[in-house]
Amino acid sequence: MKIQVTAEHIRQGTRECPSSCPIALALQANGFIDVEVARVIQFRTRDTTLYALWPGFIVEEFIRRYDNDDSVRPFEFDTATLATAPHRGAWRGMEAANKYDHDRKRVEADKQIKD
Secondary structure, eight states: OEEEEOHHHHHHOOTTOTTTSHHHHHHHHTTOEEEEESSSEEEEOTTOOEEEEOOHHHHHHHHHHHHTTOOOOOEEEEGGGSOEESSGGGHHHHHHHHSTTHHHHHHHHHHHHOO
16 A cells, blocks of 8 residues: 655654654554554554554655654655564564665665655
């Protein structure tokens, strides 16, 4: 599912607040329930299963810049490209697997969300 983080989500969002940051607001607008955005995006489905998404580098960089009061702009990401796990602790393995090319992808993400 493609998620669009709009200018309105950015204006309405709250810095350093996992449940009301722009990404959480965008996910909630698309039917995600009990969204918490941090190093992992956690949410519930309608059947109350708890899931965790590894946010990916573009989303992670957006969060870092937004929380640091740096300039950000609307963007979109696809949840289909994010690693998903059906429980809270599963993100640790995904974090280790994705750490290898973190720096290269951070530069790429920076180019996509920077004003």
